[in-house]
Amino acid sequence: MDRANILSGAAFRTATHAALAVVAAFSLTGFVSFSYLRATLDATLAQQVRTDEIMLHDIYDAGGKTDLVQAISEINNPLSQTPRVIGVFDTDGIKLAGNIDNLPPLGTSRRIELTTTDHHAKSSSYYLNSTRFADVTLVLGQDLALTDMAEKSFLWVLLGAGVVLTVAILAIGYTASRSSLVKLTRLERTLDLVSQGQTDARVPVKGMDQIDRIADRVNAHLERLSSLMLSTRTTAAAIAHDLRTPLSRAFLSLQEAQSRLEKGQDPRAAIEAADGELTGLGRIFDAILRIARIGAETGRHDFSDVDLVPILADLTETFAPIAEENGQSLTLIPGPAAAPISGDSRMLRQMLVNLIQNALTHCPKGAAVTLAVKAEATATSVEVADAGHGIPEAERARVFDPFFRLDRNRTTPGSGLGLALVKAIADRHGATVNLSDNQPGLKVAIRFPGIARFVQKVSFASDGGKVKGLG
Amino acid sequence: MKILLAEDDDRVADFIVNGLSENGHSVERVADGRDALSYCLYNSADLAILDRMMPGMDGLSVLKALRAATNDVPVIFLTALGDVDERVEGLCAGADDYLAKPFHFSELQARVTALTRRRKEMADITVLEVHDLRLDLLARTATRKGQPIDLQSKEFALLDVLMRNAGRVVTRTMLLEQVWDFNFEPGTTVVETHVSRLRAKIDRPFDVPLLHTIRNTGYMMHGPR
Numbered sequence: 102m103d104r105a106n107i108l109s110g111a112a113f114r115t116a117t118h119a120a121l122a123v124v125a126a127f128s129l130t131g132f133v134s135f136s137y138l139r140a141t142l143d144a145t146l147a148q149q150v151r152t153d154e155i156m157l158h159d160i161y162d163a164g165g166k167t168d169l170v171q172a173i174s175e176i177n178n179p180l181s182q183t184p185r186v187i188g189v190f191d192t193d194g195i196k197l198a199g200n201i202d203n204l205p206p207l208g209t210s211r212r213i214e215l216t217t218t219d220h221h222a223k224s225s226s227y228y229l230n231s232t233r234f235a236d237v238t239l240v241l242g243q244d245l246a247l248t249d250m251a252e253k254s255f256l257w258v259l260l261g262a263g264v265v266l267t268v269a270i271l272a273i274g275y276t277a278s279r280s281s282l283v284k285l286t287r288l289e290r291t292l293d294l295v296s297q298g299q300t301d302a303r304v305p306v307k308g309m310d311q312i313d314r315i316a317d318r319v320n321a322h323l324e325r326l327s328s329l330m331l332s333t334r335t336t337a338a339a340i341a342h343d344l345r346t347p348l349s350r351a352f353l354s355l356q357e358a359q360s361r362l363e364k365g366q367d368p369r370a371a372i373e374a375a376d377g378e379l380t381g382l383g384r385i386f387d388a389i390l391r392i393a394r395i396g397a398e399t400g401r402h403d404f405s406d407v408d409l410v411p412i413l414a415d416l417t418e419t420f421a422p423i424a425e426e427n428g429q430s431l432t433l434i435p436g437p438a439a440a441p442i443s444g445d446s447r448m449l450r451q452m453l454v455n456l457i458q459n460a461l462t463h464c465p466k467g468a469a470v471t472l473a474v475k476a477e478a479t480a481t482s483v484e485v486a487d488a489g490h491g492i493p494e495a496e497r498a499r500v501f502d503p504f505f506r507l508d509r510n511r512t513t514p515g516s517g518l519g520l521a522l523v524k525a526i527a528d529r530h531g532a533t534v535n536l537s538d539n540q541p542g543l544k545v546a547i548r549f550p551g552i553a554r555f556v557q558k559v560s561f562a563s564d565g566g567k568v569k570g571l572g
Numbered sequence: 573m574k575i576l577l578a579e580d581d582d583r584v585a586d587f588i589v590n591g592l593s594e595n596g597h598s599v600e601r602v603a604d605g606r607d608a609l610s611y612c613l614y615n616s617a618d619l620a621i622l623d624r625m626m627p628g629m630d631g632l633s634v635l636k637a638l639r640a641a642t643n644d645v646p647v648i649f650l651t652a653l654g655d656v657d658e659r660v661e662g663l664c665a666g667a668d669d670y671l672a673k674p675f676h677f678s679e680l681q682a683r684v685t686a687l688t689r690r691r692k693e694m695a696d697i698t699v700l701e702v703h704d705l706r707l708d709l710l711a712r713t714a715t716r717k718g719q720p721i722d723l724q725s726k727e728f729a730l731l732d733v734l735m736r737n738a739g740r741v742v743t744r745t746m747l748l749e750q751v752w753d754f755n756f757e758p759g760t761t762v763v764e765t766h767v768s769r770l771r772a773k774i775d776r777p778f779d780v781p782l783l784h785t786i787r788n789t790g791y792m793m794h795g796p797r
Contacts, residue, residue: 373788376676379674383674384757384759387672387756387757391756415726418724418725418726419726419752419762419766420760420762422765422766422769423760423761423762423765426761426765447660447753447755450753450754451754451756454754454756454758458758458759458760461760462760519759
């Protein structure tokens with residue numbers, strides 16, 4: 102793992118900033134609390150010194166210099182618990198009693214290093230205060246060792262906590278940055294693999310953080326892309342295959358026409374045959390382009406409110422005579438008075454024509470084809486049901502693939518694009534296409550999402566109203 | 573009749589120019605959209621055939637510019653196969669008709685003929701008559717020799733289009749567009765079946781046939797000649 106990469110990661114940089122902030126905050130709060138602590142401790146010492154001084158002052162007031170010297174000699178006995186400085190000097194600075202030999206030079210600072218001369222004989226830092234009485238100077242002091250130690254401990258604790266916290270923050274940042282980098286590297290590697298043609302490569306996803314979510318999305322996109330690539334490849338192969346047949350037939354017919362001309366025969370039949378093949382080829386292209394175009398379009402800017410009931414009635418009137426000629430029947434089952442959806446009426450017409458067409462083409466003589474429309478509050482659906490041979494369940498998903506045909510010998514008319522176009526148009530309208538067994542036959546149900554604002558307007562005609570089947 | 577053809581492909585253009593010239597039209601061909609626009613603005617063509625894709629300026633822009641300049645020359649718009657939206661777009665922009673490539677020349681010829689006469693005749697017609705067949709567009713009734721003929725709505729619409737174009741060829745595609753509003757090939761004998769049913773009602777019981785099939789092209793209504 103490249104350390105420079107980890108250290109430049111967003112998580113580590115954030116951690117560095119956080120650590121700097123912590124250090125700054127610690128320094129500031131440390132300085133403030135230290136000053137406060139020292140002031141408090143000093144005040145305590147000053148208070149003790151002051152108490153002693155008042156007591157000694159009382160003694161001096163009562164008995165003068167002699168009593169004071171006497172009292173100090175007593176206080177300064179070997180049993181005294183607290184190590185303190187006490188001394189009394191005459192006006193010339195000569196020691197009269199106490200445990201210091203010289204009058205300490207008292208300037209502004211009250212902290213002075215000195216060595217006591219009693220049994221403690223301790224060299225330490227003392228907090229001193231001197232008071233001048235009429236003919237003596239009294240010096241009192243308290244040992245600062247304890248407070249110094251408290252202050253030092255405080256500083257050490259502060260420093261330790263600061264260091265530990267900073268290191269911890271940096272460590273967390275480093276770990277987070279490293280784990281992000283690992284994930285990003287995986288993402289990068291997967292995308293590289295895919296771009297090199299390994300379309301089934303996917304990003305391993307373990308956690309559920311932001312990067313994992315992106316990885317999930319990347320995987321979903323890759324999934325969609327590779328399925329598109331696959332279907333493009335198969336479609337391209339199918340196009341090539343299905344276009345070659347009419348193309349070669351057209352060639353042959355034209356050659357035949359030419360040879361008939363050379364022989365002085367009538368070439369018109371052969372030319373018409375070629376024309377028919379090329380027209381068929383044109384239709385296949387037309388269907389492919391329509392599917393591609395519908396598939397590529399998004400949004401509903403060109404959609405309007407379309408009522409399916411009149412369209413179905415119209416198509417029933419158009420196709421019922423054709424069904425009749427085939428010895429079949431086409432009926433529109435009476436339903437609601439209106440079935441409004443939001444869509445493109447030309448596309449919807451084509452979709453319904455393809456479904457009807459499909460049913461009529463694949464049903465034997467005598468079969469009945471029925472159309473039904475249902476308008477519910479949440480959805481509007483159209484059903485085209487026939488009593489033909491149906492589609493085996495295993496094949497149902499594939500019939501929407503371009504060029505897929507149940508009839509492998511391709512003897513029945515059709516390009517295998519009709520249902521692909523139906524699917525493309527349904528997808529464009531956000532509709533689902535469901536194939537089911539009509540026992541016998543096939544039932545195709547297209548279910549459109551409902552338009553909320555239409556719901557109150559739709560009146561359900563219980564008797565089927567004006568819509569009548571024409572089969 | 574003077575026709576402007578704006579088409580950049582030479583072979584397609586030659587084919588159309590030859591065909592239209594043989595039918596007695598004088599054709600001016602340009603290969604660039606800008607030339608098409610300036611020709612229409614400074615010369616008076618009776619009809620313009622505009623290709624969708626052209627160098628310089630595409631057909632749709634030419635059409636929009638023409639209409640913006642209140643030039644109302646009839647326009648037939650040629651579009652590439654499968655571009656359903658472009659056809660609709662062309663009509664919205666003010667084209668009088670559209671035709672998807674590739675097409676049979678007879679298809680173009682039928683539309684040219686239909687378009688050059690359509691304008692004069694279409695307004696305010698309420699009754700159509702061919703020989704002894706009469707179609708009342710307001711009452712929505714058909715009579716022949718005074719006998720009422722019962723027509724379903726599609727048959728009525730079919731007869732309407734055929735009779736409006738009496739004496740002229742109406743192609744299958746034109747019928748699909750105008751009667752059924754299909755801008756696609758339905759793949760079955762929709763037109764043939766309905767024409768044959770219509771014929772059974774308006775022609776078969778009578779002595780003179782009025783609805784004629786034009787081989788490989790379409791249909792024509794005309795009385796005895």
